[in-house]
Amino acid sequence: MLEIALLGLASFGAGLVDSVVGGGGLIQLPAVFALLPNQTPATLLGTNKLASMFGTTSAAVSYSRRVRVAWSAAAPAAIAAFIASFFGAWTVSKVPADFVRGLLPFVLVAVAVYTFRKKDLGSVHAPLHSGWKEMALAIVLGGVIGFYDGFFGPGTGSFLLFLFVRFFGFDFLGASAAAKVVNVGSNLSALIWFGYSGHLMWQLGLSMAVCQVAGSIVGTRLALKHGTGFVRKLFLTVVSVLIVKTAYTAFLG
Numbered sequence: 001m002l003e004i005a006l007l008g009l010a011s012f013g014a015g016l017v018d019s020v021v022g023g024g025g026l027i028q029l030p031a032v033f034a035l036l037p038n039q040t041p042a043t044l045l046g047t048n049k050l051a052s053m054f055g056t057t058s059a060a061v062s063y064s065r066r067v068r069v070a071w072s073a074a075a076p077a078a079i080a081a082f083i084a085s086f087f088g089a090w091t092v093s094k095v096p097a098d099f100v101r102g103l104l105p106f107v108l109v110a111v112a113v114y115t116f117r118k119k120d121l122g123s124v125h126a127p128l129h130s131g132w133k134e135m136a137l138a139i140v141l142g143g144v145i146g147f148y149d150g151f152f153g154p155g156t157g158s159f160l161l162f163l164f165v166r167f168f169g170f171d172f173l174g175a176s177a178a179a180k181v182v183n184v185g186s187n188l189s190a191l192i193w194f195g196y197s198g199h200l201m202w203q204l205g206l207s208m209a210v211c212q213v214a215g216s217i218v219g220t221r222l223a224l225k226h227g228t229g230f231v232r233k234l235f236l237t238v239v240s241v242l243i244v245k246t247a248y249t250a251f252l253g
Helices: 002-021 025-035 041-066 071-092 098-117 131-151 156-168 172-196 202-251
Strands: none
Touching (some): 002 025, 002 041, 002 172, 025 041, 041 172, 098 156, 156 172, 156 202, 172 202
């Protein structure tokens, strides 16, 4: 019973953080592995993904009601992410992810430094592209991040947020809204994969999902209330924690 309560608390925190800047897996996934040591890793990952799917979907719906979602970019990126995530999940069963694990901390450092130095990055919503150019860029972005999510995964939401700000000219709030839509695509693809292979604890996953949704609602309201400045600060905080976590896993863990 204590394990269920702790998982619920972790899921709430993960939903809150993930709804704003991504990175909720930093909270929920370690809790799942620590509190359920007798389950197989694939089952834990599938159950984690089930809860995350509900939290991400809740955030996407909440943002769409209050923020103008750039569907012309988010929709094709989400479709590409859905397809590519399948290939990523298949590839990880054939190719070790050691190279990505070692490279990830350095990529995150570059993202953090760039965001910190560009003080005005994401402060104004000024889309850079339209029409076919926007769609093509969205498909490439969604495909790359979707493949990464299926293949490895950590920091997917944060990468999406950064890329929408950097390459599409969105502000942090608009980028967060678009990122949630794309993340729904990649999460759904992975969830289908885990469900098909039987690696899901449905009852536990759905109970965690309730807590994820509650945290997501709180996080979305905080983001909408405090705006792009709040999202930017939380983004830098989460990326910093991701750097430490991924570097430890890659070189010491």
